[in-house]
Amino acid sequence: MSNGRVLVVEDNQDNMTLITDVLQSLEYDVIKAKDGAEGVALAQGEKPDLILMDLSLPRMDGWTAAGHIKADPELAHIPIIALTAHAMVGDRDRALAAGCDDYLSKPLNLRELAGKLTQYIG
Secondary structure: OOEEEEEEEEEHHHHHHHHHHHHHOOOOEEEEEEEHHHEEEHHHHOOOEEEEEOOOOOOOHHHHHHHHHOOOOOOOOOOOEEEEOOOOOOOOHHHHHOOOOEEEEEOHHHHHHHHHHHHHHH
């Protein structure tokens, strides 16, 4: 029994492996995208319960991808949690303005991640 489906948009293979392992241990199904364009396409095709979106991505960055997803009426309800290693002043506000519903900085605090999953998916 799955707790839900999570789309992880992350270009760093080590981070993808870590996040996937954590999500699977918490009994979430994982959908993987390597860049923002693939993330938007998979969001449209798969309609996940939640999206974990790295902001620094090739082809299309996470800020832009989040904007495209939130502009689509069929996807706008899906929570997007921004992930970034560049936790600069103003990044959180910029991520929220781009359409993200929440924000986590890297390296990820696994307890905080688990809490956000419960908060947004149940």
